[in-house]
Amino acid sequence: DPDKKTEVVLLACGSFNPITNMHLRLFELAKDYFHETGKYKVIKGIISPVGDAYKKKGLISAHHRVTMAKLATKDSDWVEVDDWESSQSEWLETLKVLRYHHQKLLSPGPTNSLQNAIPLTKPGRKRKQEPNRHDPVKKKNQSPDIKSVPQVKLLCGSDMLESFGIPNLWKSEDITEIVENHGLVCISRAGNSVQKFIYESDILWRHKNNIHLVEEWITNDISSTKIRRALRRGQSIRYLVPDVVQAYIEKNKLYSPESEDMNAGVVLAPLQKHASDSKN
Amino acid sequence: VLPELKLLCGADFLQTFKTPNLWKEEHIKEIVEKFGLVCISRAGSDPAQYINESDLLTKFQHNIFLVKEWIQNEISATQIRSALCRGLSVKYLIPDSVISYIAHHNIYTEESERKNEGDLLQPL
Secondary structure (H helix, E strand, O other), X not given: OHHHOEEEEEEEEEOOOOOOHHHHHHHHHHHHHHHHHOOEEXXXXXXXXXXXXXXXXXXXXXXXXXXXXXXXXXXXXXXEEOOOOOOOOOOOOHHHHHHHHHHHHHOOOOOOHHHHHOOOOOOOOOOOOOOOOOXXXXXXXXXXXXXXXXXXXXXXXXXXXXXXXXOOOOOHXXXXXXXXXXXXXXXXXXXOOHHHHHHOOHHHXXXXXXXXXXXXXXXXXXXXXXXXXXXXXXXXXXXXXXHHHHHHHHHHOOOOHHHHOOOOOOOOHHHHHHHHHHHO | OOOOOOEEEEHHHHHHHHOOOOOXXXXXXXXXXXXXXXXXXXXXXXXXXXXXXOHHHHHOHHHEEEEEEOOOEOOOHHHHHHHHHOOXXXXXXXXXXXXXXXXXXXXXXXXXXXXXXXXXXXXX
């Protein structure tokens, strides 16, 4: 019964430095996974590149990273790029980005992203969803019914999940709120160590039913780091990133030994923030 | 001077030289002697070892170029067909134009996977 399915929005945060076919595959794998459960319907995918204030080594300007992500998703009818996070002057915790997008879905109005997500009807193509189907303003009760308000889930690979263990990178109360109020969708290779990591963490174990593990059988080792390395060495990245992204990188001469040195020696924003928070 | 024509393949292709009756010995010899092989393999697998185990290939190893694929991409056509039969997405694994073509002509189905089932491969 399509009316009983929980609507899900997938949010991927990260550097996207640059965006690769692997990032794009995460969305496809997650969507198939949720649809196969028969209980969920994925209505939108959001790519939210991190802001320059993150200060990661080799991080080129948000403008280019956002543009490349937009080029990569221009022919997708459900995955889009959001630049709210990248346009903030300070680095933002991932939880804040999740809360922002969740809030955006709750409030109706012209800027409601749910409305904007509906594709224009093309001849011969059915509308994927009727507008105003779940209008929270009309609901009498204040607390949103879990089935009528779309859930925003954090989409990631096993490296992000396991980064929860890096000291001072994440606040434990943030991790708790992410898995308790929103949920995680983690794509990883078969036989990986993610299940063990979840087992060893009390917080993650407690909310394990809100952590969806998706196995990637057609494995894909395309990391942005490797892409940048190949570019510095004049090697081809064709078929690893969308053609439009490769063309953009070439045209703008992005990624060089110099760009890789950006932020060298600078402390990553979350580490900086948590170190100073604990001092206060 | 004419360009040299070389056979481009993956490591599993190279291994098939071992399969009885699949290749004629004199063909393998002519391929590696007169033409040359360019074999792409994953970091971690060792085609050099396999070449070492074959006298014929060792003799012409100067004409066998081994290339390591550091950014691994294990997209096999078998997996693609399997995904298609299960209605799973193959977007970003193969070009969009190929996906459209496959969908338009309904090429890969459970039925197409059964084609030649039970038949012996022609070389054998």
